[in-house]
Amino acid sequence: MMLKLLILDRDGVINYDSDAYIKSVEEWIPLPGSIEAIAQLSKAGWTVAIATNQSGIARGYYDIATLEAMHARLRALVAEQGGEVGLVVYCPHGPDEGCDCRKPKPGMLKIIAEHYKVPLAGIWFVGDSLGDLEAAKAVDSQPVLVKTGKGEKTQAKNLPVGTLIFDDLAAVAAELINN
């Protein structure tokens, strides 16, 4: 049976985002319902992976240890609710480094798909930025926009054809679990 894989963007989808970047564990604050949504998905048999741009590393705003501490906190909060978080992939590079992993390039989605040995076609990728949706489209995944984080601003842009729109991650989870 095919793995039920869901890929999430992080900032603005799981936790509050900031134009000043999320630079510490203290600044990493879950959005309402997001931890519960991940735990419920996990308990319903979904594998929840994360693909996140973290140019704050290249910009020197925080280091890898701090980033990993944020992800340890995420994992602990989801585990408290009986769920688990799958592979977390991040792009530590700056916009001008020409890497293959920074969204809107689909490199991180490809890494996740390879890790779980599943095709990317049709896999839901949930994000709040246009780059998230474009990354999904580039590999024939399903672009899903949430209105949290930068999502409301993104909604006003020219979205990839077929983009699904939900209020937040909890609404995405309800859709996937109940249908």
Ligand SMILES: O=P(O)(O)OC[C@@H](O)[C@H]1O[C@@H](OP(=O)(O)O)[C@@H](O)[C@@H](O)[C@@H]1O
């Ligand atoms: O939404 P994800 O991919 O999880 O992470 C986004 C963050 O890495 C940061 O990405 C930056 O974009 P630039 O990297 O400076 O273009 C800005 O949008 C920040 O506000 C934001 O916190």
Ligand SMILES: [Mg+2]
């Ligand atoms: Mg985001």
Ligand SMILES: [Zn+2]
């Ligand atoms: Zn990169």
